[in-house]
Amino acid sequence: MAGHLFLVVLLFDTFQSIKAQGPPLPRLTVSPAFIRESDSVQLSCETSPSVSVSQCYLFTEKRDFKPSCRQTLTGTELLSWSDQRSPAVVNVRCFYYAIGSFSPSSDSDPGSVTVQVPPQLTVSPEVIRDTDTVQLRCHTSQSTSVSQCYFYIEERQHLQQTTSCQQSLTGTKLLEWAGQGPTTKVNMRCIYNAVEMSIYSPYSDPVSVTLLDVPQPKLTVSSKVIRERDSVQLSCQTPPSVSVSRCYFYTEGRDPKPSPCTRSLTGAELLSWAGERLSAEIKLRCHYTVETHYPSTHSHPAPITILGKIVLFL
Template identity: 35%
Template sequence: MELFIITLLHLLMEVQSYNTLKKPIISVDDSTNQFTISCEIPLTVKAEFICNLYTEYGPLTHRSYLRRTQNREQLCMFYMSLSEIFKQNQTVNSRQLSCDYSVKTDSENEMNLRSPRSDVLTVRGFPQAKLSVSSSVIMDRDTVQLDCSNSENQKMDECYFIIDGRENKQSRSCQLSLTRSDISIGSGGQRSSVIITCYYTVYKSQVLMPSPHSDPVTVTVQGYPQAKLSVSSSVIMDRDTVQLDCSNSENQMMDECYFIIDGRGENSKQSRSCQLSLPRSDIGIWSGGQRSSFIITCYYTVYKSQVLMPSPHSDPVTVTVQGYPQAKLSVSSSVIMDRDTVQLDCSNSENQMMDECYFIIDGRGENSKQSRSCQLSLPRSDIGIWSGGQRSSFIITCYYTVYKSQVLIPSPHSDPVTVQTEAVTSRTKNTAAVPRSIDNSGATPKAKEKRMLLIMLLAVACSVIVLTGLICLCGFACKKRSKR
């Protein structure tokens, strides 16, 4: 009984201690190239636990190692580099560290009881880097001077300059001279303003320890003037030619020009004279022949320091091509009977010369019929074969082609025309409307079937009666003979 009471009291004390968990004690050792952060857990904690590490910016997800000292102290050890501690904000040179622990109070896998946070411990890194630039705005042939330093005369072994977050230029002197082309290459040539930062490293215990990054500095590059596109006409006819001219408003020297249609840079046309003469057929081939209106832009390049520097693109210019007139389809009749023939005629409203015509049924271009005369005579049976014989109503269109510059240029398709076919005569229809056939006697097949069945049953009945009568006569004759 006494043992039971002692065990019960012990459990009550342990539960009470769980409900009043004491906060841990945090300490840091920075004597080596790694920070050793200790989170000491009170001895009263007997259950399984895990430790958590925090900065003022949130939790640090880092593995901890459990260690027990000779004095039975329970320690969670975190081994972290300076860069890992400062990765959440690289422009601040101090961190406020704290820790806590979570305890498992049941058999489940979750840690369901957490201690208060430890006291805050401030860790200081190297002083923040400081970036100076000779000018925040540079012209085409200017050079910008970059200088990375710090406010506390901290020794710096190397410096790194970052352009738009992706270009890392290294300098042992912590100074850098950049031309306009260097900045353009570093930023990918996509922007006229770039953001530059720097940081330095200190060689400590055979490891390079980085400083917090400097505040960003914006450098604006005054690039080449925007290209300007001029066209001889914004609307051209079938046999016209459009003249394209790419220039700029400041007489900037241009080594080469590029003309782009509908934004497809991979299909651009190059010109050293920055002028281009295009007939209507070339524009059709260049654009893929899918549209009658096209958007054209241009840009120029300047060869400098063995690099081609592109200018900003020109404003877009729309060129509309007046194509061939729409095809027009005429049919001799929209309803044809079994032995009729339909006449198809493809033309246009402006007497445009037509080299060939194509007739299409139900939109199936792969099964089109070709005609050099642009006329077609089709009997009803041919239309059935042409359409696959699946329908009695068909939609027919046509278009024509013009052979120009060794290319067949198609016209817009005609409006659709519907043709209906009458596949059978009225006599056949009346016959087909009768639901069942009748023989010469006026009886239907079902009536005849019933009559035959009745006759068979009567025949079987008569046979049974005759056979029964014969059996009775034989029996009577035998009795009479025995009496004698």
């Protein structure tokens, strides 16, 4: 009995000695560790410099082997190879054969590559004043269960967290986030956190929200009382700092008419604008658009009284 026990111990020691003398364990590296489906990842089975390698094999948990020490794959190819779909964590291992050896090395520890679909950010409208509101929405894949979405401004760390992946913000709040001047273009992005994973998605492509400082114009008229044959000078006065593309004059209940910011009209023309035939008080307003075709607020009304023809009875 003692002889049998001695033989078992001897065989175990011999096996451990052979294992210790086997090829060194390889190391599977991935770069980068987080990719989109359209991005590429570099997989590398790294071995000891003292080992002359004849062949490496990369494989996933499906045990689908690729005979290579280095491989570049897109996220789509990686998902297909591992029979997974985004978002997913793909674990890749490797082993190798040393030259002159018929036994493979042990498997490496797994190298993980996270493949995720980036969200798409939409904003509506894309041009606002500081008092207006913009709607932000972070769109994700229908197959992705999202726990949180985050909105942020490029090059700054201000994050807005929401579980609905939708957010309404005023221009004032955006300017507060951006810390910039009154007229500026703010580049927004969003990311999300998938329920089944504890990491963030890639960033969405940037979407711009333009915040405009579009002050209210002032409408002036050269005369407040005229006859039909008389002319009146209209001026839609805008701040010199604003680049105006066009002005619009209009009466209440009538469509705005594009015009130079200063123009002259007769009383008869004003009556025609307002759809009046007899003497009347017409309340004019104006607004202007900037280069982005975004309109200003309306001016305060400027009333003009137009007197009809005087008829003398003898």
